Amino acid sequence: MPILPGQATYRILDASINRATEGLRTLEEYARFAQDDAAASGCFKSLRHDLTTAVGDGLDRQRLIQSRDTPGDVGTEIRESTEYKRSSSQQVIAAAAARIAQSLRVIEEYGKTIDARFAAQIEQIRYRAYQACATLELAAFTNTRVTQLAEAKLYLLIDGGESETQFTASIEQLAKAGVDIFQLRDHSLDDRTLYERACVGAAAARKHGRLFIVNDRADIAAAADADGVHVGQEELPAAAARAIIGDRRLLGISTHSIQQAKEAVDDGADYIGCGPVFAGRTKQFDAYVGPAFLQQVTQSISIPAFAIGGIDQSNVSEIIAAGCDRIAVTGAIRDAEDPVHAAKKLKQSLRWEEPNR
Numbered sequence: 001m002p003i004l005p006g007q008a009t010y011r012i013l014d015a016s017i018n019r020a021t022e023g024l025r026t027l028e029e030y031a032r033f034a035q036d037d038a039a040a041s042g043c044f045k046s047l048r049h050d051l052t053t054a055v056g057d058g059l060d061r062q063r064l065i066q067s068r069d070t071p072g073d074v075g076t077e078i079r080e081s082t083e084y085k086r087s088s089s090q091q092v093i094a095a096a097a098a099r100i101a102q103s104l105r106v107i108e109e110y111g112k113t114i115d116a117r118f119a120a121q122i123e124q125i126r127y128r129a130y131q132a133c134a135t136l137e138l139a140a141f142t143n144t145r146v147t148q149l150a151e152a153k154l155y156l157l158i159d160g161g162e163s164e165t166q167f168t169a170s171i172e173q174l175a176k177a178g179v180d181i182f183q184l185r186d187h188s189l190d191d192r193t194l195y196e197r198a199c200v201g202a203a204a205a206r207k208h209g210r211l212f213i214v215n216d217r218a219d220i221a222a223a224a225d226a227d228g229v230h231v232g233q234e235e236l237p238a239a240a241a242r243a244i245i246g247d248r249r250l251l252g253i254s255t256h257s258i259q260q261a262k263e264a265v266d267d268g269a270d271y272i273g274c275g276p277v278f279a280g281r282t283k284q285f286d287a288y289v290g291p292a293f294l295q296q297v298t299q300s301i302s303i304p305a306f307a308i309g310g311i312d313q314s315n316v317s318e319i320i321a322a323g324c325d326r327i328a329v330t331g332a333i334r335d336a337e338d339p340v341h342a343a344k345k346l347k348q349s350l351r352w353e354e355p356n357r
């Protein structure tokens with residue numbers, strides 16, 4: 001069928017309207033289901049709605065549909081190989097945002113040849129879409145785990161408990177008491193149980209806006225969708241752990257000297273454990289770094305550093321006096337008569353601020 005110039009215009013408009021609507025819907029779903037962001041989701045929905053209304057008011061819908069000729073569209077045969085590849089949700093968002101911007105501009109330009117008022121309405125929708133897309137893209141690129149880590153003060157190493165129910169209940173209670181990060185550290189569990197505890201623990205911590213890390217096992221951290229893994233000096237190297245957990249999960253590394261701390265930063269750690277500061281009941285060591293190591297760390301290391309080893313209410317002031325306000329503990333909470341009370345007290349101590357700061 002020969003294509004008349006007017007029909008060609010309608011054909012371009014029809015294809016671009018569909019493209020813009022699909023792109024808006026793609027971002028609406030991301031905002032709704034991945035970000036749980038009702039405001040952003042509503043914003044894309046109203047853009048979609050306003051586009052449909054402007055098209056309904058300004059264009060002849062029958063002509064739009066009559067102009068559609070998908071089998072005869074030479075463009076459906078031309079595909080860049082990149083159009084089939086999206087390795088992350090950020091790429092999906094960036095591609096949808098670009099599609100929206102381009103197709104709205106096409107609608108506006110060709111719309112000018114039909115109705116100037118219609119074109120002006122599309123221009124307004126295009127500006128609103130630019131803003132909404134930019135906001136969503138920024139939110140998608142922000143790693144909330146890194147933000148949560150930056151604010152974290154109290155880190156608890158916890159074993160898998162007697163049962164899944166008891167483990168989950170402990171995490172929920174202690175999260176409410178102020179524990180910011182949980183680490184599942186239990187060398188007695190078989191892999192299946194470790195994985196199952198990691199799954200329920202990560203979900204329980206997330207419910208309360210807390211982080212959940214798996215000790216030693218990058219594979220289990222990734223499989224259970226935990227927030228990260230913690231590795232020691234004799235365990236999986238940082239690069240190997242990172243390859244398993246990916247860029248958006250957290251990597252913690254144990255350090256026992258300032259040189260190890262600097263190496264951990266160079267190796268891409270998100271945070272370090274610094275110890276053992278004091279002797280404790282959980283793990284025995286031949287030597288202790290003491291608060292002096294913490295002083296070195298706070299002066300030269302920029303990523304979050306958690307003092308660890310024998311820290312409890314009786315000595316936490318020494319950690320703070322060394323300039324460190326982040327601690328990782330086991331016994332201080334596990335062995336307390338009232339673990340919830342112990343966690344609350346420790347958290348309060350970490351909020352302490354130097355009087356003349």
Ligand SMILES: Cc1ncc(COP(=O)(O)OP(=O)(O)O)c(N)n1
Nearest residue numbers: 215230231232233254273306308328
């Ligand atoms: C926060 C934090 N710091 C240090 C450690 C100790 O890790 P590692 O040296 O690998 O010893 P194990 O915990 O594996 O016995 C940690 N787990 N967490």
Ligand SMILES: Cc1nc(C(=O)O)sc1CCOP(=O)(O)O
Nearest residue numbers: 275276280282309310329330331
């Ligand atoms: C597992 C572990 N790693 C340490 C290190 O210095 O690397 S200290 C430590 C034990 C932490 O438990 P508690 O608070 O009961 O001493």
Ligand SMILES: [Mg+2]
Nearest residue numbers: 216231232235
């Ligand atoms: Mg370890």
